Amino acid sequence: MPSLWSPTDWPQRLAELQAATGDVKEVPLRRDVRSLGMLLGEVLREQAGEPVFEAVEELRKVAIARREEDAEGDAAGARSHLQQALFRVHGLDLATSYKLARAFGFYFELINLAETNHRKRRRLASQLQVDAPPQRGSLRGTLRRMKAAGLSAEDAMAMLRRVCVTPVFTAHPTEVARRSVMFKRRRISDLLEQLDRVPQPEATLEGLERDVLAEITALWQTDDVRSARPTVRDEIRMALDYYESSLFDTLPVLYEEVAAAFCAEYGIKETALPQLVSFGSWIGGDRDGNPFVTPEATREALGMAKALLFWHYGQRLQWIFEQLGSSTQQAPVSGELEELLKRYQAEIRLSGQTEINSRFPFESVRLAIVCVMMRIGGVPQAAVLSGVTVGLKPYVNGAEMVADLLIVRTSLVENRGERLARMLIDPLIMEVRTYGLHLQTLDIRQHARVHAVAIQELSAWSAPVAGRPLSVPPGLSPQTQEVLDTFRAIAQLKTEYEAETIRTYVISGATSAEDVLQVVWLGRLGGVRIEAVEGDPGLMPVPLFESIEDLQNAPAICRELWSSETYKPLLESWGMRQEVMLGYSDSNKDGGMIASTWEIYKAHRAVHAVARECGVTLRLFHGRGGTVGRGGGPTHRAIYAQPLDSFSGEMRITEQGEVLNWKYSDVVLAERNLELMIAASLDAVVRPDRIVAKPGTACLTGELKPEWEKVLDTLSETSYAFYRKHIVDDAEVFTYFEQATPVSELEHAQIGSRPARRTDKKAKRSMADLRAIPWVFGWMQSRQLVPAWFGVGHALANFAEQPDGMALLQVMAREFPLFLDMVRNVEMALAKSDFGIARLYASLVEDEGLRDRVFSMLEAEFTLTQKMILGITGQTSVLEKNTVLERSIRLRNPYVDPMSLIQVELIRRKRAGDDSQEMNRAITATINGISAGLRNTG
Incomplete structure (x- = not known):
């Protein structure tokens, strides 16, 4: 029987794979989805039995029929x-x-997996279209617009040197994937x-x-639900897997693509690129509310990262050793x-008084590679160096390793080996400049x-005195200890x-300069050296402004801090550079979508203004989540x-644990x-569209007109007041939330090391102690x-009642990037919402009056928000x-x-008394499935 993927015509198959536009x-993608669905059906029949397969088909058909009739207005x-x-589900064991x-x-x-593969397929297809416009x-595309705006190659490279992006990987309390499942996905x-x-x-x-x-069979037979918390x-380990599975191989490809794009757009043969990427992590360093992140966990995080990196460097150097057999009899050094x-040979001691050369x-170049490997703790497999009694001292930092590799590179280039240097040495130098000897920085x-x-x-x-050993006063609490x-x-x-x-x-929850001091x-x-000295960047405190109030106070706090005589010497040691973090999750939980978006924007702008005033170079750290409700998008x-x-x-x-697989698995x-x-960072620095924009034309230049700022102030104030009144300050809404959602099931789901709340389980539950993620x-x-x-529809509708209010909102959605971004993110959330299903969750609320009041309020605002978003977007x-x-x-x-x-049915049964391990496992399976279906958790 032919394969489900067998074509009737190979040329047609090729045309499908490289098609640039249209349904072709x-x-x-449709073939992959259909074929995978058929294979899953075969596995279900075999592994779970015909009745289960038939039940799946029945529920699927009813759900499709319901969606079709809903779309037709029936x-x-x-x-x-x-x-x-519901009737079918109610009777299931x-x-x-x-x-x-x-x-x-x-x-x-x-x-x-099919959609991810299609993204890769479309990426490749776009690269085959040489004459097609650059992909969005x-x-x-950014470089092309920069050139059209009049920037020369030198100007463009100067701008590119300003860019460096740092994804910071974080663990996630609602990350559902087990490591073994992730490996099967990749297969x-x-x-x-x-x-x-x-x-x-x-x-x-x-x-x-x-x-x-x-x-698929192996996946079915693998426990997708953990029996214990990770x-x-x-x-x-799960986060480090992404380096091994993709990032180590990605970095050389990325820089090749950037160099090729630059050379192609500016018509030059070659160019040397600056460092554009670095990596960071919170996993093993983020103690906020996680008692399991101990000093030993931090040590383990550093040790595991370094071990993986040195293994990778060893693999790269092994390959270079095997490929680079340049002889001084053929080419000098x-x-x-x-x-x-000579210096290294003098340091190395081999048994038998033989010298390493x-x-x-x-083979001097090959010997140099051996020395580099020795300084990271190994030697090439083909280099039998038994009897090494004294080796070389380990590198202190990545700059030392780069210096050695540059000597090798220069020697090759000077002696007709430039191609070898480009192919073998340059990628490794770029990696060492990116990863150093640590792979990723670890934030505490x-x-x-x-x-x-x-x-x-x-x-x-009293404060510690230099030279005096520290002693711990008696009676410290475990937390202070x-x-x-x-x-x-x-x-x-x-x-x-x-x-x-x-x-x-x-510093989470920073509210004052004193929090930093x-x-x-x-x-x-x-005993930590805070200020930077040669060879040590010190330890920079980074205030994280999270709530609406803290975002509003951030500029004044930063001005006080940067003007402090106590803090100035530290700033000077860091080259007058400071990092500040803006939190998206808590500000949204605190004030709703519009207020959070606008207050973060204003804080961003104002803190930069204060930085310029104080002579500080500011780098912002954006604490974005995976979902729209936490700054995602x-x-x-x-x-x-x-x-x-x-x-x-x-x-x-931040790159939250739930989105790592979507972004970095390949x-x-x-x-x-x-x-x-x-590209976005370069675009935001240069703003080429602003340079070439013609007066009177709609264009996303990033410029904020005074009248738009007034509109956003009004929308923010209106939505904030509405959100606070109906969500935060209404205690019954929290009761509704706890009963009409599966949030309480997080503690049974075994899907994250961090507790969902900052307070003890026995403490009275409140919205204040609940984290933004759950x-x-x-x-x-x-x-x-x-x-x-919530609050978006109310604010937009209120403003639209003003003369020309709707027209002004429509103009902003076409011409102001921040407003467009917010509108599109809200639109995506509306598409994933379903108040027909939500009504079933609401039925779990015990108090009928509370249930009807809160649900009706939410449904009315949802309907209004949808109406306003459609009106603005046309x-x-x-x-x-x-x-x-x-x-x-x-x-x-x-x-x-x-x-x-x-x-819903399982939660209802559990609350009625069936609180068993099997019940918790089944509910967790639904959590996993809904998360996979919506492509978001929290």
Whole structure:
């Protein structure tokens, strides 16, 4: 029987794969989805039995019928089909419910893999279209507009040197994927990519299909639900996997693409690029609310990262050693290389009084590679160096390793080996400049309240005196002791590892300059060098402004801090550079979508103004989440939406655990994501559209007109007051949230090391102590997505009642990037919401009066928000102008719906008394499935 992927015509298959426009380009995606669905059906019949397969099909058909009738405006028919689905779910036993939830969840796992493969496919197809316009968000497109704006190659390179983007990987309390599941995903993804090769024998296609079927079977037989919470070590390992699976191979590709784009657009043969990317992590350093992040966990995070990096360097050097057999009998080496080797040979001792150069006669370059490997703790496999009694001292920092590699490179270039230098040495130099000897910097984070308590306990203790050993006063609380232990660990680790490894200390909940100075005092007390000295960047305190009030106060706080005589010497040691972090999650939870978006924008602009006033070079750290309710959304659009003249070109941005797989699981995806960040940063620095914009034409220049600022002030004030009154200050809404969402199931789901709340489980529950992530998680799972849109409709409708109000909003959506970004993100959230399903979750609320009041309020605001967004965008339905996303959500919804119904039914049974391990496992399966279907958790 032919493979499901067998073509009737290979030329037609090729045309589909490289199609630039039209429906033809979507044919491969539809084929993958259809074929994977058929294979999953085969696995379900075999592994779970025919009754389970039939139940899946029945629920799927009813859900599709309900969606079709809803789209046609037949509300009664839609409700009827929903009741049919509820009836089917209500009669299911627990074991069958669990299997059904897994089945639908697996369907989304496969859909996600198919869509990811299609993104890679479209990326390749765009690269084949030499004469086609550059892909949206590409660096080539930005460079082309820069050239059109009159920037020369020298000007463009000067601007590019200002850009450096730093993704900072974080763990995620609602990350659902197990590491073993992620490995199987990657295997299926690889097989899908192989199925795209043209042409292939039928036997090969059949073999690949059998392999896909086997992997789906293996996935089904693997526990997708953890039996225990992941440890911090597990989270560290999962994030490091992305370097091994994609990032190590991505970086050389990325720089080649950037260089090629620059040379092509400016008509030059070659160019030397600056460092454009670095990497950071919070995993193992983020203590805020996570008691499991201890000094030992931090040490483990650094050790695991370094071990992985040195393994990678060893692999790269091994390959160079094997490829680079240049002999001095064929090509000489530079005097500088000879001097380097003489110095190293004098340090190395081999048994038998032999010298190391005798092992490599005439192969000076290869010997240099051996020496580099020895300094990172190894030797090439082919270089038998038994009897080394004294080796070379390890590198202290990445700059030392780069210096040695540059000597090798220069020697090759000077002696007719430039091609060899470019192919073998240049990529490694670029990697060492990026990764150093640490791979990624590790931020330490703790809440300002914890520091304040520690200061209070230690206030009677005098500051440490140089040369005097520190002693700990008796009776410290465990929390304060942990604070001191953390700083002592930092001091020790900065001597054991490259000092660059730990250079920032993030202060959550910062509300004053004193919060920053307290970290300086505590750090010194723990023996940490705060100021930068040669070879050590010190430890910079980074205030994180999170709430609406704190964002509004941020400029004044920064001015006070940067004007402080106590702090000025530290700033000077850091070259008058300072990092400040803006939090998206808590500001949204605190004030709603519009207020959060606008206050972050204003804080961004104002803090930059204060920095200029104080002579400080500011780098902002954006704490964006994966969902719209936590600052998520398209990265390129968000970066470009930054205020004019308030961006230096350098930025750090959190990459939450839930989006790492979507962005970094594959070389093509990782390269595209990093390119988007670089291109957007360059675009935001140069603003070429602003340079060439013609008066009177609609163009996203980034300019904020005074009348638009007044509009946003009004929208923010209106939405903030409405959100606070109806969400934050209404205690019954929190009761509704806890009962009408599965947020309480997080503690049973075993899907993150961090507790969902900052307070003890026995403490009275309140919205104040709930983290922003589970807040968004609960609303997302219940299909209500309240944080992403509540208050938006009310504010927009109020403003639209003014004369020409709607027309002004429409102009802003066309011409102001920040407003457009917000409108599009709200639109996406509306598309993922479903108040037909949400009503079922609301039925879980015990108090009928409370339930009806809150649900009616939410539904009314949802309907109003949808009406206003459609009016502003000029659409008849949400995502009408974003056909790719609309198709994806439309395809998924009928399969998410059954899992929502199952989840509601299981939560109802659990609250009625069936609180068993099996019940918790089944509910977690629905959480996994809904997360995969909506492509977001929290």
